[in-house]
Amino acid sequence: MKAKIVITPKKAVVDPQGKTVRNALEQMGYQGVAAVHVxxxxxxxxxxxxxxxAAQQALNDAAHxxxxxxxxxxxxLEIE
Amino acid sequence: MKAKIVITPKKAVVDPQGKTVRNALEQMGYQGVAAVHVxxxxxxxxxxxxxxxAAQQALNDAAHxxxxxxxxxxxxLEIE
Known part of the structure; x- marks a missing residue:
């Protein structure tokens, strides 16, 4: 059994890594990007x-x- | 449309972040963890x-x- 936790910055928070990736993609010549979140x-x-x-409870707790x-x-959090 | 890229360390590579999370979970009293990859x-x-x-091709290229x-x-890489 595997648990997967994905942690993303909230939308209202400045995401400099995301901006950098977006700029890099544009400089590669790929224009179809609206936003990037890292x-x-x-x-x-x-x-x-x-x-x-029990796993769900413990990992929710840890994630928080x-x-x-x-x-x-x-x-x-996803457990599968 | 959203593209999601998940980047993980290869299994053979030392993953100190993963070990730290694993230790932290154990110290929280949660024992059911076999391994953690960050x-x-x-x-x-x-x-x-x-x-x-086109997006798939460009993003595969960028990811690589x-x-x-x-x-x-x-x-x-997943595009949905």
Missing amino acids: GKYIEIELAPGTDKG KFLSNPIIEDYK | GKYIEIELAPGTDKG KFLSNPIIEDYK
Whole structure:
């Protein structure tokens, strides 16, 4: 079982990495870009037999407490 | 239309961020973690009416050339 956490800057927050990637794509000659957001991706391999509900709760807690900064970032947790 | 690029370190590459997250989860008292990989997530909003094939080609090219380091990282591109 794998858990995936995607952490992205909130829309209202300045995202200098995203701007840099956007500029780089334009300078490569690719014009079709409206906006770029750069965030973090965390993939967690869970031990076999882990309880999905408990994992969800613990990882939500971790994502909120120290994996993301809830003031400027949003996160999305998926367990599959 | 949105393109999503997920960049992760290759399995053979040392991932100190992943180890740190794993240790942090253990110290929080959550034991069900086998491994953690930390990577980057890039979300690209494409302008309306963009051709999907052209976008795929340009972004694959960009991901290979400067968004990832193909020696130590893998990437996955999805356009939806």
